[in-house]
Amino acid sequence: MTGQDGAQDTALAWARARAAGPLRTPPDAPVPDGMIRLAEPDGTAAWLVPRVPDTADTRVLAELGLAGPLLEMPNDTARLLAATLRCCWEDPHEPPWPGRPAAEAEVLTVFGDLTGPRDEAAHRRSAVAGLRRLDQAGWLLWDEAAGAVRLGPRVALWSGSDLAVLRQLWRSINFPECSPEIITPTRDVTGGAGQAPAPEPAPGPGPGEDR
């Protein structure tokens, strides 16, 4: 492979990730320049995630007074990601990826604590919409059929300072006292993201933006 071909393949890989979110690949696929490789815990696949310098991420928009990308239901979406983080990030001294799978019911319980009392149907509706949105953007992996949720490969991009804030958030959220059967999901979530339909996902450090 010549340097020219390599540069073209790198450009195409970055463009694919821009179009569809983190790329799910075979575990031994080559890693394009500037991307990080995140192995699935069971070794069957890996994710390729583009990484830009910290000074070139979405934080620049706020510094310049520019509006961030439109995000539907930003508050509920952020609460749902917080609930997933609380359930799936077992040890906040470790990196959040890959974390552990959590039962959907467990995440919804924490989400309910964060939103406050709501009509059951409205609670379910906003949770499902948030799960779908975050799954499409690669922030979490939702296996709808199995009723299981995991953190998505995008969380590996959180910087040290992001993680310091998120650790405080993690400690401030109560963990639900669940019965064992809803803590253990019926099976592992192994995929599903990377098929994001949005044309130009805005990659960024948190769901308070976007894409």
Added chain:
Amino acid sequence: MTGATIFEPVLADLSERHRDEVLSAFAAVENSPDPVPEALLAALRDATLRRSVEEMLNLIGRTLVRAGQGGTGGQARWTSGYRDDIAARLTAGGWNSLPAADRAVLALVLIHSVAIPRTEGTLAGDSWVDGTPTPVEELQRRSQIPRGDLRQSLSRLRAAGLVRVVPARPRPGAVPQSTAYLPGPQFHRLTESARRRLQEEFILAAGPGTPLAAAIRRRRENHEGGAQ
């Protein structure tokens, strides 16, 4: 694990200040939903630094797009889009295609908001962002898509920045309409060549037997022949 090495060939020779300015401009055009006024960023105003931003974007399959003047003062604005060769490969590879219903709804918005006003001569320029808002009632009447599906399509297109909601223009004597749609800010990201191809596709679809359509087909055949 810095991952920043891909940009080092561009950034290595820049002073620390210029490096920061180039990175800020790169981040702004890549992430801002709307084009960025060049007055905001030194690396967009200065042609040499702007070339460095362009080189960074090129490495990852993107390019700098001049979005034309907007807002007050008429200053230039910049955004980024896919390189034409990369866009062609993404499309050929089936990446990022919208569901058929969403594509149909988007095409209707483009036809009613931009293509028809441009044909009638009420809309100048080659931008696909400005135009005449298409009322939601018009979309319901023309799309043959069940109302619930249309609403979901519009919601997905809006979340993706492909359409935006504006107040419908009241017509004299008509009942005020609640909502209308224009193409969304993502259309700023089309390169000049992508904007032309989109216009040509509408001409080929709407008037395949016209001399204009024949000229487009001839030029494309010549271009493909020349490229081989």
